[in-house]
Amino acid sequence: MAIHTVLCIEDDRFIGEMYVRSLKKAGYDVDWVVDGNDGLITARNKDYDVILLDVMLPERRGTDILEALRGKEDLIPHSRVIVLTNFEQDDESRIAMQQHADAYLIKAEITPKKLISVIQQLDGMTPEPQV
Amino acid sequence: MPKQATHFWTIFVNRTLALVLVSQIVIAIGVGVALVSLEIITIDSKMLWYVVGGLFLVNSIASSLIFVYVIRPTRDLLAAIIHVSGEQPALKLPDLNAKKYERTGFSDALQTIYGLASKKDAASDIATTNSPVVAASAITDALDNAICGFVTLDHKRAITYANKPAPVRIDTSGMQTLELLFNDSDSLNSWLNACEEHSVHAEHTWTRIPNRLPDQEDRRFFDVIASYQKGATAETVLTLIDRTSLYIVDEENLDFIAFAAHELRGPITVIRGYLDVLGDELEPVFQDDQQELFRRLVVSSNRLSGYINNILNTSRYDRRHLKVHLVEDSVAGVYDMISDDMKLRASSQNRLLSVELPTNLPTIAVDRTSMSEVFGNLIDNAIKYSNEGGVINVTAAVNGDSVDIMVVDHGIGMPESVVSNLFQKFYRSHRSRETVAGTGIGLYISKAIVESHGGTISVRSQDGLGSTFIVSLPIYATVADKLKAGDGNNEGIMNEGKGWIKNHSMYRG
Known part of the structure; x- marks a missing residue:
């Protein structure tokens, strides 16, 4: 399964724009939403290959979104979820998120290039960049 | 009478x-x-x-x-x-x-x-205390109303008595256990192990031991005084002094530090991200020394990120909340995490970094991310405290049950008096205060990380000739059984099966 579509749920405008810009350059089709409610709705309405999920979001926290998407039943079986946060979570919440996520990364340590390489690792193949 | x-x-x-x-x-x-x-x-x-x-x-x-x-x-x-x-x-x-x-x-x-x-009511208690032998129940009442907690343990370390103020948890089967979060390297159990082997009578004091994790309700801090008497009915007597009001101030400061560090991470994410992206995009148009200046931006933002991690980890460690997850890994694998960054740092400051890690080294039990921060701190120090054009050697060798990783510089070195204080928090030598920037927590947190791996960190130094820092980490095979037995949340850096990846291990709350 090649990864093409990415949903970025990120409220920080600079960070969001940075990811979107780099991912688009790398050939991915990216949608970007800034609040938690929109994030949950968008993730349920369309099958994304990858969902980039921030934790500290307005309206609805990333933890709640993940719980809603993958808590009781997996509503997004075809998606990979990468949790991206700068927030220091307590152990229980972090472990709970890790159980439902495919990756859990600290944003400050991840540059767009590294993020793309993580997505490629999840994919196992490199998508063709757009010309 | x-x-x-x-x-x-x-x-x-x-x-x-x-x-x-x-x-x-x-x-x-x-x-x-x-x-x-x-x-x-x-x-x-x-x-x-x-x-x-x-x-x-x-x-x-x-x-x-x-x-x-x-x-x-x-x-x-x-x-x-x-x-x-x-x-x-x-x-x-x-x-x-x-x-x-x-x-x-x-x-x-x-x-x-x-x-x-x-x-029995209070009146009869008063009546009996007039008698030469004080009623046992009167003592129990008095202890329950005391400010200090008292706990006695028998030779099997089971609780035989605990008064009301003592932080003791009772499970559904009625078993009592101490509710204290000791540091792994200096716990009550490890002290009792040592006592059983070597002592007839011993005393020990721990300060600032919390009963709960941060963010949990009714978190209190105790100073714990233990006395051990081999063969006595109450072999270990613990006196616990509730010092919450004293230590909570520090706690709140540490909370603030953790919070502030997180706020700093946002802008750093953007700075590092765009530097990474722009580096590639602008390369063809750089002129003269612009390439080098750009590299300095990258090095500086990486260092800033490293310092913030140090501060976060220190705050975490001081709150007894630093955890490492040890897995089998190679020294080279750990170094790979920071290899590019270190090369860039050394070259931008005109140092020669020589890394020679033998290919036949046994694997070690290590948390890749936290240990790479230790290596980064040591190399960063070696760069800071050596001279223009100086060589920094990173080598590794087997030493008994451990692998020694050595970071050697040929820089300014240190006198004896400095070496003994080196691993203390916020310690900065007189000379380094004048000439070198830094927070003074790099070595403090490095020592904490190495010790939480069951390893040791040491230093040899000669004033004016340079320093050698040695990190000794246990060979994986020597601790594999222990790790497997105590496992449960040992997560790999990358779990292929579930395919989840993480780039951190210690900033977890």
């Missing part, structure tokens, strides 16, 4: 026995007089003495037996009352569950008296 209830029993028994004896003598004499006066037996007949003597003997024995039988309930009741009153018991305590008592219903009476012990 006031009379005690115990004395009553002796007097009562003596008087009753005397009474029995006297009454038997009177009966025997009365019978003798009656026999003589009725002329059944003559006064000078031997028969009279046989009859009177025999009667006295038989009666005495019979009445003694009846006496013993009759006084038993009184004796038992008295013994129970004496026990409840808190006097030192001179009489054997009756067994509540004895069959004979259960049959007759007497055990109910005893039960009622024993029950009084727990209901």
Whole structure:
């Protein structure tokens, strides 16, 4: 399964724009939403290959979104979820998120290039960049 | 001296026995007089003495037996009352569950008296404290109202007593356990292990031991004083002083540091991200020294990120919340995490970084991310404290059950007096304060990380000639069993099966 579509749920405008810009350059089709409610709705309405999920979001926290998407039943079986946060979570919440996520990364340590390489690792193949 | 209830029993028994004896003598004499006066037996007949003597003997024995039988309930009741009153018991305590008592219903009476012990009111406590022996219940009450926690442990380390203020958790099966979060490297258990091996009597003090994790309710901090006496019934006695009000200030400061560090991470994410992206995009158009200046931006933002991690980890460590997850990995694998960054840092500051890691080194038990931060801190220091054009050597070798990783610089070195303080928090040598920027927590947190791996960190230095920092980490094979046994949340850096990836290990709350 090649990864093409990415949903970025990120409220920080600079960070969001940075990811979107780099991912688009790398050939991915990216949608970007800034609040938690929109994030949950968008993730349920369309099958994304990858969902980039921030934790500290307005309206609805990333933890709640993940719980809603993958808590009781997996509503997004075809998606990979990468949790991206700068927030220091307590152990229980972090472990709970890790159980439902495919990756859990600290944003400050991840540059767009590294993020793309993580997505490629999840994919196992490199998508063709757009010309 | 006031009379005690115990004395009553002796007097009562003596008087009753005397009474029995006297009454038997009177009966025997009365019978003798009656026999003589009725002329059944003559006064000078031997028969009279046989009859009177025999009667006295038989009666005495019979009445003694009846006496013993009759006084038993009184004796038992008295013994129970004496026990409840808190006097030192001179009489054997009756067994509540004895069959004979259960049959007759007497055990109910005893039960009622024993029950009084727990209901004793304050008035009777005051009354009994006047007696020379203080009631055990009075001491228990006093300890429960004390400010300090007291806990006694037997030789199996099971809790035999804990007063109310002591932080003790009781599970559903009634098992009591201490609710204290010691640091792994300096825990009560490790101290007791050492005591059992080497000591007859020992004492130890821990400061600032929390009972709960941060963010949990009713989190308190204790100073813990332990005394150990081999062979004693209460082999270990713990005194716990609640110092929450004193330490909470520090806690809040650390919370603030953690919070501030997180706020800093946002802008750093953007700076590092765009530097990474722009580096590639702008490369063709860089002119003159712009390439080099750009590299300095990258190096500086990476270092800033490293310092923030140091601060976060220190805050975490001081809150007893630093965790590492050890897995099998190679020294080269750990170094790879920071290899590019270190190369860039060394070259931008005109240092020569030579890394020679033998390919045949055994694997180590390591948390890749946190240990790479240690290596980064040591190399960063070596760069700071060496001279323009200086060489920094990173090597590794097997040393017994460990792998030693050495970071050697040929820079300014340190005198003895500095070396002994080096791993303290916020310590910065006089010279480094003047000439080198830094936070003074790099080595402090590095030591904490290495020790949480079960390793050691040491330094050799000569003033003016340079320093060698040595990190010793256990070979994986020597600790594999232990790790597997104590596992549960040992997560790999990358779990292929579930395919989840993480780039951190220690900033977890």
